[in-house]
Amino acid sequence: MKDRAIPEATIGRLPVYLRVLVEMAEEGVATMSSGALASAAGVNSAKVRKDLSYLGSYGTRGVGYDVAYLIHQVRRELGLTQHWPVLIAGIGNLGHALANYRGFARRGFQVAALVDASPDRVGEAVAGLPVEHVDELPAIVAREGIAIGVVCTPASAAQEVTDRMVAAGIRSILNFSSAVVSVPEDVSLREVDLSLDLQILAYYEQRKAALESVGSGGGRALTPVP
Amino acid sequence: MKDRAIPEATIGRLPVYLRVLVEMAEEGVATMSSGALASAAGVNSAKVRKDLSYLGSYGTRGVGYDVAYLIHQVRRELGLTQHWPVLIAGIGNLGHALANYRGFARRGFQVAALVDASPDRVGEAVAGLPVEHVDELPAIVAREGIAIGVVCTPASAAQEVTDRMVAAGIRSILNFSSAVVSVPEDVSLREVDLSLDLQILAYYEQRKAALESVGSGGGRALTPVP
């Protein structure tokens, strides 16, 4: 291990390792080698070792890593030893689904409040929580100690609701709306586009189809490509 | 522009550019510079130019890019000029939300079939489609010409339903279940973990909190870090 700077790429993989480790712990596995963890996480073992070495030297040569201890260390590094109250804005289809999603709570993210701009939805109960009006944001953030805001509104409302979140003191925002929004420099923002990976799959699918038609019917026969 | 190999990093950004371009086209913008596109997409302009140069030389020096023409080129490259019938497996909260998600259809991905393993759900109509039984997969894939399968089942069922999709001839799979699944080499697979970005935000949030406590109450005062 070295200094305090963990590469971004590693941070992005820690949640994956954590999921595997927790699963293994539940199955009673006490110890795991980098190779085993790698194949369960879908990466290679050198990467696992390098990633984990940024957290410290928590492995045992000739044996592997203690699963329970490593879970603790990864959680600590990611900041998952504390609870993070989350607010969801925009209770449409997706907001609904996320409010009910078990995976959040399981990882320490408690959905603590829901807001929407439509008076029709305000008052409705979703996932055991009342939908409140977006005008209440500052009060809700203070009341629940909201740390992270999740934007599930239509694209047209995304920037406005983001601005309101920032004004209410939220400094980490996860944006599911398909609109690019901007935030002040001290606010963390991540954009998730549900159709992005579908588009990437389409690219590779098209590519496969192109290769095949060359190989079979199309032009001259060619060596099939990896 | 050079040969036929577009870097993966670029492929991942093309959908973002496309979204911006379509939005601009709708607002009547005819021409856009790399700088304008960059700031709307949240990247820098050199990256935009390099990315677009892989598609060909479609810009005009001193002017910028023709929005409509560029949209066409990006769509062509991503394979979005054709339609891709999509099947969703696992009609829980998330499956429901995705079945109703407008963003898919808008980008050429028609949700053409829904399957579930629970007899309770089979027959139910969701988003105007009947939920069918997962046993019907081969018939459905043939009938609808399914190109892409989306896994929204609980983690425990993910590998099985994936195997069934592969057996039925699907060769592109998008996995929303929080389980790592494996597929044969000729099948494309992408994993989306909805709580991953939340965990990454937690990491940075924790970091900000740590820096602050050092700056104010904690130890010696320190220069605040970017």
Added chain:
DNA sequence: CAGTGTGAACCTTTTCACAGCA
């Protein structure tokens, strides 16, 4: 002796900087 931890080599991606064109 199996498996970690890590420098060093390698590859990919980003950024710079500027020549060249509309």
Added chain:
DNA sequence: TGCTGTGAAAAGGTTCACACTG
């Protein structure tokens, strides 16, 4: 003059390979 297209430099990330250790 303003903005593209692109080599070349820099940064970042991955993989190799092996010394070292429980």
